[in-house]
Amino acid sequence: MKPCYCLILLLFLGSCISVSKEQRAIVQQFAVNTANFSTLPEKLWMELAEIRELRGIYYANSFTDPFTHLNELNDIVRERFSNDKVPARVRPVFKILENYANGLVSLSSDAPAKANSKLYGTFGAQLETLTGDYNQVTEVGKLPSGLGTLLGETLSLGTNTYLSNRQYKALKRYVNQADTLVSCLCSEMEKYLSSELLVQLIANEDSGLGESFGFYFAKRMPPTIESERDYIGLKKRIVVLKEFRQQTIEAVKKLRIAHLALEESLNETKTVKEIAATLCGFYTEVERLYKMLNEINNKR
Amino acid sequence: MIKMDKKITLEEIRKAQYDILVEITGKNLSSETVQSLEKTSQHLRNLERLLVSTFEKKLIVALKNESMALNALTEEMNRTSEQLSELTVTLRKIVKITGQIIDILELVK
Numbered sequence: 001m002k003p004c005y006c007l008i009l010l011l012f013l014g015s016c017i018s019v020s021k022e023q024r025a026i027v028q029q030f031a032v033n034t035a036n037f038s039t040l041p042e043k044l045w046m047e048l049a050e051i052r053e054l055r056g057i058y059y060a061n062s063f064t065d066p067f068t069h070l071n072e073l074n075d076i077v078r079e080r081f082s083n084d085k086v087p088a089r090v091r092p093v094f095k096i097l098e099n100y101a102n103g104l105v106s107l108s109s110d111a112p113a114k115a116n117s118k119l120y121g122t123f124g125a126q127l128e129t130l131t132g133d134y135n136q137v138t139e140v141g142k143l144p145s146g147l148g149t150l151l152g153e154t155l156s157l158g159t160n161t162y163l164s165n166r167q168y169k170a171l172k173r174y175v176n177q178a179d180t181l182v183s184c185l186c187s188e189m190e191k192y193l194s195s196e197l198l199v200q201l202i203a204n205e206d207s208g209l210g211e212s213f214g215f216y217f218a219k220r221m222p223p224t225i226e227s228e229r230d231y232i233g234l235k236k237r238i239v240v241l242k243e244f245r246q247q248t249i250e251a252v253k254k255l256r257i258a259h260l261a262l263e264e265s266l267n268e269t270k271t272v273k274e275i276a277a278t279l280c281g282f283y284t285e286v287e288r289l290y291k292m293l294n295e296i297n298n299k300r
Numbered sequence: 301m302i303k304m305d306k307k308i309t310l311e312e313i314r315k316a317q318y319d320i321l322v323e324i325t326g327k328n329l330s331s332e333t334v335q336s337l338e339k340t341s342q343h344l345r346n347l348e349r350l351l352v353s354t355f356e357k358k359l360i361v362a363l364k365n366e367s368m369a370l371n372a373l374t375e376e377m378n379r380t381s382e383q384l385s386e387l388t389v390t391l392r393k394i395v396k397i398t399g400q401i402i403d404i405l406e407l408v409k
Contacts, residue, residue, distance in 0.1 A: 065338045
């Protein structure tokens with residue numbers, strides 16, 4: 001079911017069920033979408049690495065010297081296994097967001113406390129470690145700490161079918177305290193995704209693609225239909241990749257606004273109806289990103 | 301944040317890789333010269349790879365190795381063919397830029 005329909009259904013159900021349960025469902029849906037979203041931006045770097053690898057094979061085939069050819073192929077393999085496709089500074093940002101969202105999923109879950117008890121201890125600790133590590137490697141953009149500890153304490157309270165008043169307060173506290181963290185994470189993500197360097201890296205693959213294939217074709221005329229298909233496929237992937245970057249920036253912006261709206265709803269300064277459009281905006285962006293990712297996968 | 305003009309470096313390096321291949325195409329060069337030029341192109345390709353992955357990483361040793369290999373090949377090219385003088389100028393520039401990158405990375409490590 002589409003996220004927007006889910007939200008409308010929740011609003012309808014909201015009139016029949018307790019406020020706490022309705023809010024928990026809203027938080028749950030937001031958390032699931034955020035957790036899904038947190039795994040998407042890194043696909044940008046993965047896709048860039050894959051395009052680089054494929055054009056590298058054609059580049060290697062433009063050499064006449066077999067040893068240079070072999071060296072290039074070996075270097076492609078080495079690069080593939082270097083495990084550094086996502087920049088070291090960017091990776092923790094997505095991981096922290098994923099951890100926060102997973103904590104939120106557990107906290108708003110209606111599953112019995114015992115079912116998730118093993119996870120409870122790890123989420124908080126992981127979140128705290130990741131935030132600490134990130135703060136150590138960056139000179140600017142320090143992330144607020146302490147949320148992991150709070151999560152650990154809060155999750156140990158357990159969850160029930162109906163959200164108890166105590167848990168509702170805990171959830172509210174967790175979301176309230178996380179707002180600064182989410183805001184900082186969004187700023188960091190936006191900074192990396194809008195950076196001139198990332199634009200240059202994509203542009204470098206775009207022009208490198210034309211050059212690699214240009215020399216391959218110069219050596220092998222007429223080219224095979226397969227190589228022509230590869231070229232067209234990779235060119236299309238670059239176009240989608242450029243759009244994917246823009247779309248991810250939009251989603252990050254909507255995430256920040258949506259989290260703020262969620263906080264306002266839990267603080268009861270805004271009703272669920274009032275924040276519905278804002279949350280839907282974020283879910284739609286995530287949905288679009290998934291569609292683009294499918295498009296990329298289909299072009300492989 | 302490391303301050304360096306990666307745009308010039310990346311573009312220049314990629315362009316030089318292909319300039320070398322342009323030089324080879326349709327010219328009656330000795331197999332040794334072709335081999336040397338292709339090797340240089342491949343070293344530049346590795347340099348491009350390193351810079352692409354250098355988003356914030358410190359790759360001084362790898363960068364130094366590539367830079368040294370590139371320097372030796374540029375010298376060799378200088379000796380083997382006068383036709384390639386323009387390309388040698390570009391390569392010298394790249395070797396210089398690589399040296400600057402290493403200096404910056406050493407400063408911030």
